[in-house]
């Protein structure tokens with residue numbers, strides 16, 4: 001055996017690892033370029049756009065009712081979110097007030113959706129840290145809320161509950177009983193998962209102190225939703241600027257914004273789990289206080305010229321729909337700002353300095369949803385050059401493209 | 407047909423490895439595929455297993471209307487799969503473009519880019535529909551590969567479904 005007195009110092013080389021667009025850890029196409037030194041991530045670059053389907057452009061050629069169903073298909077996980085927020089925007093543009101009962105049912109769908117989305121996230125988080133047993137368990141219990149949504153709306157994923165001026169389906173008394181029964185079961189299971197997430201070392205040790213996003217950075221980078229609330233930023237449209245039945249929910253004084261000052265992935269996980277339990281309680285409150293009356297108001301198809309901004313707290317954070325109407329039955333311009341778009345910026349920060357093995361859970365912690373977010377960036381597939389198109393150039397080009405088709 | 411070939415074909419039908427590719431979908435179909443793999447329906451009982459790499463897979467599950475940007479990647483991944491390979495288009499988008507048909511960035515259907523073996527329509531198809539589609543595909547495959555089942559699958563008796571339901575609920 002040879003022995004050297006001088007310890008050798010090895011400087012790990014810098015390596016850039018591309019992840020994606022197809023990657024087993026990601027359910028959606030996105031590409032990340034991580035620059036690592038040994039095990040440490042020193043730089044992260046996010047490259048998305050594989051899902052751009054030009055929804056906003058298609059919408060300009062369709063009537064409001066048709067756009068409602070298109071909006072739903074922006075993202076299958078938060079379908080009621082986009083559907084309901086657009087309905088809200090159109091109603092605001094038409095300056096109509098929808099019946100109270102419709103407001104309650106709309107909010108109920110939203111909250112049920114929040115439950116399903118958060119349980120889905122929890123399962124994915126368990127999966128990312130390699131705790132597959134809990135992944136299977138949580139997805140089994142997710143089927144309970146999927147069944148509730150199916151009995152309520154008739155579909156498992158794209159609910160199509162909202163229409164302009166109200167909702168399409170009523171909640172009967174027998175349905176109410178079914179929903180209440182399902183909610184009881186969900187609450188019990190969610191309390192169990194809360195304890196699993198907090199007391200089970202398998203999970204906790206993987207998320208404790210990982211992907212830290214300090215409060216100040218979260219504020220300056222504009223983090224929204226559970227990502228922001230996990231860093232103690234009080235942003236929740238449901239309480240800050242409530243619409244629909246959230247006004248009553250807030251005034252009842254029984255519900256509070258869920259915040260955590262842990263600032264790491266664990267904090268975001270706790271916020272989501274506790275929020276799910278809150279959402280179950282909210283659903284129960286909504287069902288018990290459901291007012292009587294019609295569920296739908298007639299709205300004429302042509303909407304007067306107007307410019308509105310509708311906000312709602314989606315499961316992932318604040319979603320904004322900006323709508324310009326021009327007196328016809330089609331939107332002049334419709335713009336969607338989905339929460340993942342706001343959370344991207346802070347994510348590159350949280351990745352930096354972490355371990356490579358933690359990258360999947362850090363990525364998952366903002367609950368990214370690329371299909372909501374993808375914008376036009378023209379990337380030449382041959383040489384991978386990236387070309388950002390200003391809006392006017394893009395508009396001219398797309399108009400030319402549409403002209404050549406007709 | 408040699409004995410070994412027969413054995414390999416049998417293994418292919420009895421335990422196909424599937425691989426999921428998102429070609430620009432809205433996530434709706436993707437979560438339903440995962441739901442089909444989860445305890446309630448459990449696609450794995452047919453021997454179907456989800457793998458992470460196209461090189462290991464026999465069947466590619468495609469969701470989404472194929473955007474311009476994903477098209478070259480989709481073709482490249484298809485070429486990476488080993489023969490024999492099959493593609494299943496899941497969801498209305500993957501079948502025909504669905505609501506996104508006519509957009510400037512969407513091809514409209516997976517079959518515009520690569521050959522497709524089976525289509526499962528629906529927006530999104532229910533997990534049970536996906537399971538049924540997968541089962542049908544296996545049936546067709548076993549016919550093509552010349553290893554048809556002699557015994558037809560037995561339908562489950564009514565009382566049995568009840569007890570299964572109770573077991574699931576408990």
Ligand code: SF4
Pocket residue numbers: 073076157431432433434435469470496497498499500504505528529530531
């Ligand atoms: S078929 Fe429907 S659910 Fe599936 S990707 Fe297309 S829009 Fe989404």
